[in-house]
Amino acid sequence: MSDDARHVLGSLDAPVTVVEYGDLECPYCRNAAPVLRELVEGSGGQVRLVWRHFPLFEVHPHALTAALAAEAAGAHGLFWPMQELLFARQDRLTDADLRVYAAELGIDPDEVAGDRAQVHADAVEADYLGGVAGGVRGTPTLLVDGVRYRGPIEVRALRAALGVA
Incomplete structure (x- = not known):
């Protein structure tokens, strides 16, 4: 899978691509997530969302470990699914919490935190x-x-800016 297709919501061949640089501990990213999901899911295959990690680790102490877990x-x-869990539980992003979320998703908890998660550091x-x-x-x-x-992260404004119904 190419790096461009690493985290894509929507059709890989959608004609419009929205790339989001986000932080999993950022409340504004959490608020944008359902808007962007609605944009993609309501576009009839016209829009895809590509996620890129941009952990603001100086402001959000768990942003980097959350990115590694994701x-x-x-x-x-x-x-x-992990992104949704992390956004829903932004106030609980310790390594112990990340392990619990991994178990909820059926993933070995040791893969998402600690040394084993570091294999994903290069991608982040x-x-x-x-x-x-x-x-x-x-x-x-x-x-x-x-x-x-640069407009508001609202479905109507995004649809207008993207030229999709």
Whole structure:
């Protein structure tokens, strides 16, 4: 699977791509998640969402470990379910919590926290560095077909900006 297809919600061949640089401990990303899901699911295959990690580790102490846990879940095809759990439980993102969430998803808890989760550090770092190189400074940052979207993260506004019904 190419890096571009690592975490895609929606059709891989959708004509419009929204890339989100996000932080799993960011309340604004949590609030954007259902809006972006509705955008994709209501687009009739016209829009896909690609997630990129941008952990703001200086502000959010668990953002990096949450990103590693999500990557570990992604290795089992469970990135999006793990993302939903992490957003729903942002106030509980310790390693012990991450292990519980892994067990809920049927993943070996030791894969998502501690030393074994570090195998995913390169992917998280690549996302982060790609964001920095692209001028990302905060989360959520949305790119629509490579162009930064600066409007409100609301379904109607996004549909209008993307030119989809």
